[in-house]
Each structure stands twice: as structure tokens, then as C-alpha cells.
Amino acid sequence: MFRDLRLRLRSLFRRDRVESDLDRELRFHRDQQLESYARAGVSPGDARRRLGIEFGGLEQTKEAHRQARGIDVAEHVIQDVRYGARSLLKTPGFTMVAALTLALGLGANTAMFSVVYGVLLRPLPYADPASLIVLNETTPKVGTVSVSYPNFADWRAQSRAFTAMAIVADLAANLGGVSQPESVEIEAVSSNFLSTLGVRPVIGRDFSTSEDLDGTPPVALISHDLWQSHFGGSRDVLGQTITLDGKPVSIVGVLPAGFRSITPLGLLEPIGMWLTDTDNKARGNRGDTTVIGRLTAGTTLDSARAEMDGIATRLAQAYPGTNAQFGVELQPIRDVLVGNVRPALLVLFGAVVCVLLIACANVANLCLIRGAGRTREIALRLAIGASRSRVISQLLVESALLATLGGVLGVGLALGGIRGLAWLIPPASLGGATVTLNGVVLAFASIAVFASTFIFGLAPAFGSARVNVQSDLKEGGRSATAGRNQRRWRAVLAIAEVALALVLVVGAGLMLRSLSRLLSVDSGIQADRVLTVQVSLRGPRYSTGAPVRQFWADLIDGTRRLPGVAIAALGTGVPFANQHSRRDITLDGVDLPTGALPHPDTHVVSPDYVPALGIRVLAGRTFADTDTDRAPRVGMINRAIADRYFAGADPIGRRFAFGRPGSPLAWITIVGVVDDTRMYGLDNPARLEVYLPFTQANRDEAMLIVKSTGDAAALVPAIRSLVSSIDRDQPLTDINTMDELMNLSVSTRRVTFVLMTLFSALALALAAIGIYGVMSYSVAQRTNELGIRLALGAPRMDLLQGIVRQGFTLAAIGIAIGVVASLALTRVMSSLLFSVNAADPLTFVTVGAGVAGVALVACAIPGLRALRLNPLVALRRE
Secondary structure, three states, X not given: OHHHHHHHHHHHHOHHHHHHHHHHHHHHHHHHHHHHXXXXXXXXXXXXXXXXXXXXXXXXXXXXXXXXXOOHHHHHHHHHHHHHHHHHHHOHHHHHHHHHHHHHHHHHHHHHHHHHHHHHHOOOOOOOHHHEEEEEEEEOOOEEEOOOHHXXXXXXXXXXXXXXXXXEEEEEEEEEOOOOOEEEEEEEEOOOHHHHHOXXXXXXOOOOHHHHOOOOOOXXXXXXXXXXXXXXXXXXXXXXXXXXXXXXXXEEEEOOOOOOOOOOOOEEEEHHHHOOOHHHXXXXXXXXXXXXXXXXXXXXHHHHHHHHHHHHHHHHHHOHHHHOOOEXXXXXXXXXXXXXXXXXXXXXXXXXXXXHHHXXXXXXXXXXXXXXXXXXXXXXXXXXXOOHHHHHHHHHHHHHHHXXXXXXXXXXXXXXXXXXXXXXXXXXXXXXOOOOOXXXXXXXXXXXXXXXXXXXXXXXXXXXXXXXHHHHOOOOOOOHHHHHHHHHHHHHHHHHHHHHHHHHXXXXXXXXXXXXXXXXXXXOOOOOOEEEEEEEOOOHHHOOHHHHHHHHHHHHHXXXXXXXXXXXXXXXXXXXXXXXXXXXXXXXXXXXXXXXXOOOEEEEEOOOHHHHHOOOEEEEOOOOOOOOOOOOOEEEEEHHHHHHHOOOOOXXXXXXXXXXXXXXXXXXXXXXXXXXXXXXXOOOOOOOEEEEEOOOOOOOEEEEEEEEOOOHHHHHHHHHHHHHHHOOOOOOEEEEEHHHHHHHHOXXXXXXXXXXXXXXXXXXXXXXXXXXXXXXHHHHHOHHHHHHHHHOOOOHHHHHHHHHHHHHHHHHHHHHHHHHHHHHHHHHHHHHOOOOOOOOHHHHHHHHHHHHHHHHHHHHHHHHHHHOOOHHHHHHHO
């Protein structure tokens, strides 16, 4: 085999030497045979005749040997590449236009695929990630909730569908003892967390089972980024001590680079440190905890769900007070990491595929027009013996060269496109993934180049190869059949371009309508010139209430005195920040079943919280400085509670309490009703909300809310300096303006709209160019006809109407097909729309009219040029 391969490679790359050897060998055998005939007494003439009969011609014998060596295909390809390159260089205008058109489509596809691969397809940094499942508890009242630690222990003990289960608690801590205090994200995990994921520390050790218990010395595994930024990547980090919330913690290992948990993190600590809080051991406590399990081999997700539903039912029967109506939710880990961005990415990727198809259709039209000018050349090649398959292969090689050039230019465009997408798409939407031009993306680009070669190259190649040799070789001859075929193909491609473009423009129109309606939703607040800063008081210094109250008092007083500050307030949460604390409440005088108790979001706020955010007061009053811990307990409710539970009655003066009827209740008097706010985004309905005074329910974590007289972001340095003067080890986190938080809440829809608009505009432009190209070529081909008609007195406007009618007929067919396709395909976008039907009539009518207008202009330009035609010049040219 290797000898045969060596001979074939030698024949291909040392062709002259091999041909010379073959010629000498055949001549030697011929001379030997002639001598043999001469010794047998055969005359020289008869000897040559017998030699020709037995051995055939010399060149035919050489060709047979070449075919036996199996290199004729490679030689043909090399010849076609050389010929195709020369042919493309002779028409630089056509080559550059076609290559740039392909580059736009291929570049957009490559850039978009880099995002799709990074978010949806890139291998996760775990062993066998397909078997990793994230488990949470669910309840009909709230939906998905966290998992209590005792329930996790029962799940792990009773489940047979999972080989391992690990629990994760999301925490945060202030990292002290460094040049700039900072807050770090922490996950308190069971000791088998990394082994469940199939991950090992790059240096150091994993947690031991004994560290699952409280009372063990505090240790931690730090992230690779924290190792590099704070310890210079030194291996001496093992055994060093860091300070978290004022407590010393020993470093026992470093996590791998690129490691992603289900939340961003700076370090891991054993679950034992989290369990030191006795509340976390209670079955009814479900605070920021999630379970990760690994399915046993051969177990399906459905069978695991069935088993976990049975376990949840048994726990509900055993512990009705804490587990009644609680179920279990199972999700593959990739779905959790990706979140709700998958539909948007798939829609956008589908859009760029349509752009590439339109670009290929455009180039195919150009190739058909170019092929019409090469009719005599191809007819001549067929006449001298070339097969039609040989001509088709040569034309496909030209298409491959064109696609390769477009692909190279497209990769260059993709580099800029990837940077643009990384800037446009919020990092939180990428699930921790990185978007780069890696080997997989380049492989996709190569496949796209290969596919586009056939998409735009087949029709022109087969059309050009169907010439009539006899008629096309005659002087001035025309092939009516080939002309009709090519016209038919150009019309079909133009129709397809319009249809695909309309689908994309309809998608962009629906996103525009959806985004417009979303942004018009009343958020319940006035977000302009408002800054929010998260402050968390942790550590021994704030173990009692007095230092905590003093810090908040100093922070509010100092902030109010800063230049440019209009209002300063504190609150445990603000709209769009995705922070919540919920508890059941009992309403005095309102009888409800236990399962139907209100479960509102609870906000602890200072007196200026409502005016700082511009929340409307509907009845009663807001909090005052006199609502201290020594005053009667008071609270506010939002419109949703008032309308649902106090419809037709004045809620001012009524009471509510946290807890269920029959338990000890501390009553709170309602002193005010405020308007609803969209706590979880503009696309989420308003929820039940109650407000408590900060001085009656003190908290060690809060957000500083600052209403400024100018640019809110400009206050950050002054606030940071103020906090440092109060406590130099206190970090600030989650610094945002309310406008930024609101924009982030609609970022997925906004980015989808922007990209859909760009892609649809590009598609519509390419489709218009396609219609224009078809009509321009048609007018050029009809120059003789138009000249005769003008010479005979035909009105020029009649000619214009005929040309426009011809082109607009193609556009109308494309629009009709595009409308039908849009009705089917836009349903995929339903999850991305807000208060807009996927078959919205206004959008379809508006987009259809707009595309028709663009097509009309594209048809009219060649027609207007035909009006300036001089019939004498046209006839003389013919």
C-alpha cells in the first residue's frame, strides 16, 4: 500500500520525470518488438502494422498508464484551478463583487456561530456534562425555589437514579487584608461537589468528608483568577490565610482555569461553614441552595423525574408543615447555564443563514449572467471533445475559488463582528462563555465555504453546460433553450431572495413592535439620575445591632451632604436587581386558606426610599424618621395587595403580620399604599409587595439609593471615599444606575432586535441588488427590441411600465411566498415577543409594503435608464 502511494505521489509531484521515464520505457518495448518481428522475417511495413494492432497508439498507451496511476483526477483539478484563477483574474470587477457579497454572508455566519458555539455547543468543563442535572424545589405559589438541607440529605439517601448528589449554597463575603477591599462570590459546597462534576484542583487538595460538618477549621479552594490576581500564581499559596468577613480561612487548593459553576464565584468553602447557622439546618429553610446530581449510566431524565416526584411525595407526607405542595424540578446543567438566551441565539443564527442564502443567490445570478457571455467558449470546448461533466466540474472549481476568496474575506469581517457582538451582548447573557475565533469556528467557516460553493455554483454550472454546440458556434448564433433556462433560473433566484429578505424584515418588525411595547410599560419608578450601590456589613465588627445602625446613619448623613446629591435612601432591594425576600403574611380580618396566604416580596427601606425612586403614593403616607424601633410597627403595601385583598375598602389602618394564623403574630399597621413596581423586569407582571421601615427591621445588607442632580455615575468616587472614611475595609459592590439595570432587564430583546435589524437590512439590500441585477441584464439583452419599438413610435412610458411590471411580478411572487413562510417561521420567535402576536397584521402589512417599495425602486432604475435609449444608436450597435 505504501509503495503504491509513493508511486502515485511521485507521478503527481514529479510529473515531467515520470513522463520521460514512461516514454523511454514504451519506446524500448516497441523497438524490442520490432526487432523480434524482423528476426522472424516480417517486413518493416507489416511489422509496424502488427505492432499498432497489438499495442495500440503510443499516446493512447500513455493515457492508459496515466489512468492506471490514478492521478488524472488530481491533474484535472490542478488544471481547473489554474484555468479558473486566470478566468477570475480576467474579470476583476465580477470577482470582487461576488467575493465581497459572499464575504458578507460568510462573515456574519462565522461571527454568529462563534456566539452559538461558545454559549450552546462548547464542551462544559466537567466530565460527561450530559449526565449532570440541577435540582431545585418547586411550589405552585412561587415556582422554583431553593432546596432545604434536610431535604437534600433525604434525596441523596433515597435516590437510585443518581450516582452522586452535591449541594451548593450561594454566599458572598468581604475579602479583607488586601490593598482594596472587595466582595467575593462564594459557594459553600458539600465535600463531593468537585468529584460529582468530575473536576480536580490544579494544585492542592479537594475537601474532605469531615469538612462537611460544622466546627471544622475554615478552609477554602480559590478560583484561578483570584490565585493569579492576588497571589501572582505562586504555588506557595497553599496554606496561606485569607480573611473572609474578618475570619481567617486557610487555602487548601486552586480551581482550574475556566472552571464554571452554576454561578460566578471567587472561591469554594465546605458546606460545614454554612451549617454553623442553625437556621440553615431547618427543613423549612430554603435559602439560596441548589443541588447538582449525576445520573447513573442508562438512566433517562424522565425516569429520574419520576423517582424524584415519588421522593417529594413521601417527604410531603412525612413533613406536611414544611413540604406540603413542594415538588422537584430537574434541568440539565447546560440549560441552567444558558438560561433564556437559547431561543434568541437560534433565531439570530437562522437569520444569518438566510443572509448567506441570499448572498449565494445573488452570486448565482452574477454567475448566470457571466455564463451567458461565455456561451461560445463553452460550446467550443464541447465541440473539441470535452464532456459536459468535465465542463461542469471546471465551473464548480471556479465557484470553489470564488467561495474560498469570499471565505477568507469573511473571516476577516468575522473578527470585527465577534468584537462587536462581545461589546453588544451583556456578559451575563453568555453564561460565562467566551466568544472567540477558535478552531471549531474556523472549521464551521470552511464547511460554510464548501456548502456555498454548491449553493451558488450548481445552477450556473449546469445551465452553462447545456449550450447548443451547433447554433452557438455560428457567427451571431443564439441558444434559445439555454437563454430560457438561464432566465428561468435568474427569476427563481430573485424570487427566493425577496422571500427570504421579507422573512427577516418581518422578524425585525416584530422585535421592534415588541421592544416598543416593552419600553412603554410603566415600571412604577422614575429611573433617571438614580445610582444604586450594594453594601454588605459582615464580620465581627458588625456582630451586634448598634454598630450596624451607626454605620447606616453615618452613610446616609454623609451621602446627603455630598455635592450633587438630591435624595439618599436605603433599601434591601430595587426594581430590576433580581433581589427578593418573600414570606407568607396573614391579613387581619381576611380569612384565607393556608395555601392561599399572600406571599409578597418584602422590602426594608428608609423614609426617603419612595421619593428617591419616584414611586407614586396612592393612599396614606410613607415612612418617617419617627417610625423608630420604639414606635408602633408600621408598614406599606402596594396596589396589587390593596386591589386583591382590600377591594372596595380602605386598607389604611388595617393590619398584617408575618406568619400563618394560629402562630404568634406581631401585627403591623398599614400606613400607606404605593404603586406597583416591576421588580423582576418590565416583561414580568407586578407582584405583591410590602414595605417595612429600616429602623424597625434593621438589616446588615442594603442598597444605597442616591437621586442626583446631575450625572449619577459621577458620584461613585465620592461615595467610595465616604464609605472608606467610615470603614476602610468595607467594599462596594453592584454599582449601577437605575437606567443601566432597566436596560439590562431588556438586554436580550434589545440585542436581538438590533442584530435582526442589521441582518434584515443587509438581506433586503442584497435582495434589491438581485432584482436590480436581473432587470438590468434583461434590459441590456432587450436593447435591440427596445430600439425597434422606440423607432416604431412606442411611448417611452409604456416601455417603462412593461419593464417595471416584469420585475415587480417577480418581487410580488417573492413577497407572497415570504408572507406564507413568515407565518410559519415567526412562531419560533413567540418566546421573544412581548404583547405582540407572531402573526401581527400591522407588522406584516407594513413590512410587505416596505419590501414592495424597495423592489419597485430596484425595478424602476433599469427602466429609467432604458428611457434614455437612443433607438438609432441601439440599432447601429446591434
